[in-house]
Amino acid sequence: MLSYSQxxxxxxxxxxxxxxxxxxxxxxxxxxxxxxxxxxxxxxLIRDLGARKGEREWNVAMGLVxxxxxxxxxxxxxxxxxxxxxxxxxxxxxxxFYYRTNQNTASPKSKLNSLKLATQYTFYVSNKHKTSMxxxxxxxxxxxxxxxxxxxxxxxxxxxxxxxxxxxxxxQNFHTLLYTGPQFISNFSESTHHVxxxxxxxxxxxxPGTRNFIGIEFNKEISEHDFDMTIRPQMRxxxxxxxxxxxxxxxxxxxxxxxxxxxxRLIYEPPHLKK
Numbered sequence: 001m002l003s004y005s006q007x008x009x010x011x012x013x014x015x016x017x018x019x020x021x022x023x024x025x026x027x028x029x030x031x032x033x034x035x036x037x038x039x040x041x042x043x044x045l046i047r048d049l050g051a052r053k054g055e056r057e058w059n060v061a062m063g064l065v066x067x068x069x070x071x072x073x074x075x076x077x078x079x080x081x082x083x084x085x086x087x088x089x090x091x092x093x094x095x096x097f098y099y100r101t102n103q104n105t106a107s108p109k110s111k112l113n114s115l116k117l118a119t120q121y122t123f124y125v126s127n128k129h130k131t132s133m134x135x136x137x138x139x140x141x142x143x144x145x146x147x148x149x150x151x152x153x154x155x156x157x158x159x160x161x162x163x164x165x166x167x168x169x170x171x172q173n174f175h176t177l178l179y180t181g182p183q184f185i186s187n188f189s190e191s192t193h194h195v196x197x198x199x200x201x202x203x204x205x206x207x208p209g210t211r212n213f214i215g216i217e218f219n220k221e222i223s224e225h226d227f228d229m230t231i232r233p234q235m236r237x238x239x240x241x242x243x244x245x246x247x248x249x250x251x252x253x254x255x256x257x258x259x260x261x262x263x264x265r266l267i268y269e270p271p272h273l274k275k
Contacts, residue, residue, distance in 0.1 A: 032085045033125045035132050037167040038175035038204035040217045041234045041246035041265050045179075046120035047080045047088025049132035049167055055082045056270050063263035065250070070107035073097040074263070078116075086123075088136075092116040109145035114159070116140045130169040137162050142187075157187040163198075175204040175215075197222040211238040217248075229253045230261075242269050 034050035047055065056079070063074035078092035093112060100107040120136030140159035144152050163181030170176070178201050185194040199222070204215030217232040234248040243266075250261030 033127050035125060035127065035130055035167075035169060037132060037169060037177060038202075038206055038213050038215060038236075040177060040179070040200070040202040040204075040215070041236060041248050042217050042232050042250075042263055043179055043198075043200045043202075043219060044265075045088075045134075045165065046090045046118045046136055046138075047082050049134055049165065050086055050122045050125045051082035051088045051120075053082055053085050055088075056080065058268040058270075059265060061263065061265040063248075063261060065261040066259040067257065068259070069100070069102040069105040071099045071101055072108075072258075073099070086121060086125075088120045090116075090118040090120075092118070109147050111145040112143050114140040114142045120165070132165075132167050134165040135163070136165070153188070156189070157185065160184040160186070161198075173206045173208060175202075175206065175213075177202045177204075195223070211244065212236055228257075232263075236267075242271065243267070244269075 031052055032050070034048070034052060037049050039045050039048065044059070047057070059076070059078045059080070061074070061076045061078075065072040065074065074094070074096055076092055076094040078090055080088060080090045082088050094114060094116060095110075095112050096108070097110040098107040116138060117140075118136060118138040120134050122132055122134040124131070124133040126132075138159070138161040140161070141155055142157040142159060144154055144156050161181060161183045163179060165177065165179050167175070167177040178199075180197075180199045183196040183198060185196070187194075199220040200217060201220075202215060202217040204213045206213045212235070214235045215233075217234065218229060219232060220227070220229045229252070231251045231253065232248050233251075234246060236244055236246045238244045246263075246265035246267065248263035248265070250263065252258055252260075
């Protein structure tokens with residue numbers, strides 16, 4: 001009969017083997033190097049860092065933001081794919097719907113926010129340091145409200161967003177990631193451009209023996225006269241080999257514009273298309 005200490009050692013070794021098997025499944029193939037990193041759920045990546053040719057992913061997400069005078073319901077549909085090794089593309093349709101909670105105050109009008117096109121290239125992958133780095137670009141064609149279709153021009157402006165990503169895995173279970181870059185916002189009705197700088201950092205712990213994780217994002221935005229940060233605790237749960245769900249809560253450090261928010265993401269990864 002096993003002693004308690006022997007049983008604990010076996011249990012620990014079993015978890016280590018499970019973690020190693022999952023990491024081995026992602027990393028140790030006769031293909032270009034790829035490091036397993038935990039991907040944040042709110043500001044998600046265009047594709048996995050070090051993406052391999054044939055990888056694909058569908059996302060459907062919904063969220064609720066409690067503004068001061070109205071509620072904002074968010075929804076999005078996105079498709080990610082890697083046509084070649086380390087290069088990812090994404091097409092996203094983000095929607096916003098509004099419900100007025102203060103009848104004395106007007107609320108924005110519901111709309112398809114934009115057609116968002118994005119690309120990302122992982123230029124550095126180090127097995128030794130368990131580190132990946134990437135650069136990318138997002139372009140948004142901003143659209144008018146649903147109620148203005150046929151009355152005004154469909155396109156209202158552009159958003160230009162280059163970005164940089166650096167991620168590192170510490171051991172087998174701890175993950176850190178930095179995602180940062182400027183947003184240049186151009187509205188056709190205005191002659192000036194607005195610039196926001198985004199600095200998004202995240203920390204995650206991958207649950208031993210699973211694809212599940214718990215973590216936190218710090219989404220920071222700096223504009224000319226303002227600084228906003230929202231703290232987003234989150235968790236990801238694997239339902240099947242190809243289906244996961246992500247749950248996020250948003251806590252702003254200042255409530256001048258909004259209060260709490262919630263966000264739900266359904267992630268489907270079809271089987272990898274081999275070369």
